[in-house]
Amino acid sequence: MNENLICLSNLSKSFVSRAGTVEVLRGVDLSIARGECVALVGQSGSGKSTLLSIIGLLDSATSGTYTLCGSAVSSLSHYQLSILRNKNIGWIFQNFNLISELSVLKNIELPMRYNSEINKADYETIAMKQLSSVGLQDKAHSYPDQLSGGQQQRVAIARALVGDPDMLLCDEPTGNLDSKNSKQITDLLLELNKRGTTVLIVTHDNEFASKCQRIVQISDGEIN
Numbered sequence: 001m002n003e004n005l006i007c008l009s010n011l012s013k014s015f016v017s018r019a020g021t022v023e024v025l026r027g028v029d030l031s032i033a034r035g036e037c038v039a040l041v042g043q044s045g046s047g048k049s050t051l052l053s054i055i056g057l058l059d060s061a062t063s064g065t066y067t068l069c070g071s072a073v074s075s076l077s078h079y080q081l082s083i084l085r086n087k088n089i090g091w092i093f094q095n096f097n098l099i100s101e102l103s104v105l106k107n108i109e110l111p112m113r114y115n116s117e118i119n120k121a122d123y124e125t126i127a128m129k130q131l132s133s134v135g136l137q138d139k140a141h142s143y144p145d146q147l148s149g150g151q152q153q154r155v156a157i158a159r160a161l162v163g164d165p166d167m168l169l170c171d172e173p174t175g176n177l178d179s180k181n182s183k184q185i186t187d188l189l190l191e192l193n194k195r196g197t198t199v200l201i202v203t204h205d206n207e208f209a210s211k212c213q214r215i216v217q218i219s220d221g222e223i224n
């Protein structure tokens with residue numbers, strides 16, 4: 001059960017702009033085993049979100065190799081990548097990214113529309129199950145602006161869990177929350193990890209980071 005879910009080798013990322021080339025990630029080597037809970041910490045601008053975007057297949061590296069679930073990402077077609085992205089990765093962001101015009105239930109149903117394996121008739125049952133797992137079943141018909149920040153983040157987590165992803169990628173998920181709500185969210189993430197989901201989380205919360213199995217420190221695009 002100790003196989004690597006993620007393996008990055010000598011990974012680099014540069015952005016080219018009119019001002020020149022900026023090297024944001026420089027020779028990153030990082031492996032994450034299935035079932036691990038890893039905190040990614042580093043100063044603002046050190047490359048945390050860039051690294052997460054590459055791991056989450058939202059962006060690609062300039063050089064180096066990335067192996068996800070045993071496949072070299074660079075060898076996969078757009079179609080294969082979209083399947084991996086949908087099936088294996090759940091995203092949680094600082095600003096929740098819920099759609100304000102949709103009810104809580106419809107927000108959670110959204111990723112199912114891109115998953116042909118889920119029958120439309122089952123959308124609501126699955127969404128309710130995920131909503132219950134984050135303790136918000138009574139908010140199914142509320143809209144995001146009727147919820148507290150912590151509740152919105154729990155809805156976002158329920159949405160990320162649709163499709164039962166192998167891995168949750170969390171980019172400062174408690175950055176907009178007060179300490180009480182932060183604690184609820186970090187406890188929930190630790191609980192999900194205990195149930196088997198691999199968690200990679202960017203955080204500035206040292207107390208939470210210390211509860212993760214491993215802390216990975218990035219500075220100026222390099223892992224220390």
Ligand SMILES: Nc1ncnc2c1ncn2[C@@H]1O[C@H](COP(=O)(O)OP(=O)(O)OP(=O)(O)O)[C@@H](O)[C@H]1O
Nearest residue numbers: 015017022024042043044045046047048049050051
């Ligand atoms: N699309 C882009 N084009 C040019 N530079 C970029 C781009 N995206 C990120 N960068 C630069 O890469 C560096 C790392 O950015 P990144 O967002 O990964 O940092 P971060 O560690 O997540 O910071 P924060 O803690 O503030 O969120 C920054 O200097 C940023 O300006």
Ligand SMILES: [Mg+2]
Nearest residue numbers: 048049050171
């Ligand atoms: Mg960031």
